[in-house]
Amino acid sequence: MLFVDSVLLLAVIMLSFSIRVGHFYLPEGVLFYWVVFSAPIVAIPIFVRFGLYRAVIRYIGFKELWAIVQAVSLYALVLGVIGYRVADWYMTDVDNVVSSVILINWLLAIIAIGGSRMIGRWLLSETGSRKRTNVVIYGAGSAGRQLSNALTQSNDYKMAAFIDNNAALLGQSIHGINVVSRHDLGRLIEKKNVTEVLLAIPSLTRAERNEIIHFLEPYSVLVRSLPSVSELAQGKLRIADLRDVTIKDLLGRDSVAPNSDLLGLNIANKVVMVTGAGGSIGSELCRQILALKPQVLVLFDQSEFALYGIHKELINVGMTNVQILQLLGSVTNYKRLSHILQRFDVNTIYHAAAYKHVPMVESNNAEGVSNNIFGTLTCAQAAIDHGVDTFVLISTDKAVRPTNTMGATKRVAELVLQTLAVGCNTRFSMVRFGNVLNSSGSVIPLFKEQIKEGGPITVTDPEIQRYFMTIPEAVELVIQAGAMAEGGDVFVLDMGEPVRILDLAQKMIRLSGLQVKDKLNPNGDIEIKFTGLRPGEKLYEELLIGGNVSKTNNPMILRAEEEMLAWGDLKLILDELEQAVDSGDQVKLRQLLIKAVPGFKPQSLITDILYEA
The missing domain is CATH 3.40.50.720 (NAD(P)-binding Rossmann-like Domain)
Known part of the structure; x- marks a missing residue:
């Protein structure tokens, strides 16, 4: 980046002179050496001091861009002082344009130095885009925005859209990502090959969470969720905080405060x-x-x-x-x-x-x-x-x-x-x-294992409830x-x-981002087979x-x-x-x-x- 910045700074200052005088201009004599040597000599130490070469291009964000603005501003100021002194000492015929060149150089240098890094970040992010999972974040609030920031620094996920139930947010853009209605999910799955929905509303009650998950069930997407507010540690959200939505999220209830x-x-x-x-x-x-x-x-x-x-x-x-x-x-x-x-x-x-x-x-x-x-x-x-x-x-x-x-x-x-x-x-x-849920010998661990192995899931009877x-x-x-x-x-x-075990099996298949394979959907992923009641088993408890x-x-x-x-x-x-x-x-x-x-x-x-x- 040192060489790239040096070339950019030289190009910018010559372009600044050209813009000021209205035609292509190449300084001559002493002014030429000032332009050639002063810009990188002044800028590079300042850029080093502000940490521009410690930042990882792939993960550049607002703080790094603000550091670039500060560093370039100081560089432009120092270079301007030097420019005035050169014009004064050598009685050049361009001293009356130096003030305008300082301002133009400052603006163009910010664009060039900052823009080069953003282009580098974009190129690096696109390098691994073919391997990334296309995801939608459900929830455009604070947690959703923090999660979006985390995803931009990941090689594993690519944001397709935000989904939110707040009508005031629909049609707006957050970090360059559109906020859409949940009814657009089917279109996103088809057009952008979305395979995961990340639920990022930690404040949801269990009933509200269940309603959203029930809505997502028919879609062949893996649903993952941030923990509840009480479970989240304070600090910045991490992708590691995400967990798969399990059947526990659907069957569990809002607890009553214990005595x-x-x-x-x-x-x-x-x-x-x-x-x-x-x-x-x-x-x-x-x-x-x-x-x-x-x-x-x-x-x-x-x-x-x-x-x-x-x-x-x-x-x-x-x-x-x-x-x-x-x-x-x-x-x-x-x-x-x-x-x-x-x-x-x-x-x-x-x-x-x-x-x-x-x-x-x-x-x-x-x-x-x-x-x-x-x-x-x-x-x-x-x-x-x-x-x-x-x-x-x-x-x-x-x-x-x-x-x-x-x-x-x-x-x-x-x-x-x-x-x-x-x-x-x-x-x-x-x-x-x-x-x-998840006790030894219960159906849920068994169903998880059967889904992992590609099926079939075995259910004793279509009407059995527990x-x-x-x-x-x-x-x-x-x-x-x-x-x-x-x-x-x-x-x-x-x-x-009570819960019908057949419904439980179907929900677990869908929550895994898969489809039930049956007569209506012969191309589905997981088949459900009925094996008959076992000795001692009854339909209803x-x-x-x-x-x-x-x-x-x-x-x-x-x-x-x-x-x-x-x-x-x-x-x-x-x-x-x-x-x-x-x-x-x-x-x-x-x-x-x-x-x-x-x-x-x-x-x-x-x-x-x-x-x-």
Whole structure:
């Protein structure tokens, strides 16, 4: 750039003289040497001092252009002083035109020096344009403009347009990019090959975000989004802040502000134990419990791998004032549980340990009963024997009028706690909710993997529906519900509206920028195949057995009044169940589950792998 600037400055000053006198003019004599040598000799040190040669041409912006104006202005001023002195010393016949030349030279030099860099930036940006992704930014506000600035410095993206719902902005231009209506998106996709829409309105409510995403769904574009205002760190936006819009953005809801008193009631400065600590729900319980500052957090799990993972994660949080303990063991081992509760004087237990995968438990009925029913019973008895204050069971909507062994075992576990709560100092409660997003074994991670592999996506039935909730929201409500317990309470979380799994699959395909392949669109990308209901699976899930419910202090948590068995009657069934498990009597086991849970209507015959009809 030194050589280019020198040539440009010489050309500019000679052009300035020519413009002033009205014809091509080449200075002669002493004035010629002044023109040839003074311009670059004066300018280059000034340009170096102002950092013009440190700026990267590809990323030149307003600050660099302002530095050019300042540097050229100082150069023109110094050169003008020299020009006056030369004209005065050597009594040249052009001293009367020097003042005009100074002004013309200043303007032309700004254009030449600044323009050369902008042309260089344009040429460099065009070099990689063939490989760049054409994008549209949805939102022409502050975040959208900052994101646009970031994109101009990227080799990966090329801006096609801004989209905004504000009619006052339509037809205007920001950074040379037009602002258009969202109804022009189809035209942009066709004419400019737009493949991504970047949602840059961090202040949107979830309902507003959902409306925009629903609008974008029919288009074959990948939708990416900036985080919400609460998630954005202060400072300049980066392209790295963008994340793919996921199904969580559509299924999640605007959260209700938690009751901080309830959150900390059973946790703050207490010894808290989480069984199944390495699972989807258990691990999130551990994260939120740690943030509420217990005295000791006991992580209990039978999976060495899962326990190691959550313990390592929590240790890295750096809360040195909380003792975090990792303990291996099974919830069916009373002696192990007894030693732990006695050693650490546990105040609160969140019982998340369970086998929950419906087809898996259908193939392993005896283990499902052993872990889900007798594991809960063993934990509860140990809690009573060692004076635990609060015991919260993580239950499921599949416990309501179950059609599978897993749901039936969870309902029996609820009955166990309801019965033990009578006349007991330990406050037992259970919290019942539906599917959580991205939990292990759920359809969403499966669909993601199937889309990544090019399909097909497998859906069991076109009409199957499920309730969904984010894991953090569910856990936050579980903690609050447990704090409201009086003993034997069955809490039910408001899951919102059920979602049809077929619709879920179609949305995930479209959010990936792909098209559904079907009879109407045989050239689509991802096919959806129906495989039929699996053993124990039902089309619709429910949250309430009866209609007797009451509100709590949190509108997202309901208290259900449901029937229970007397301990004597339940104990007889449990004893027989234990014998059936020990003997591997699958027929007896099923009969006893139906006896304990009259609403249990098995959807399939016995499919346990060890069962011989």
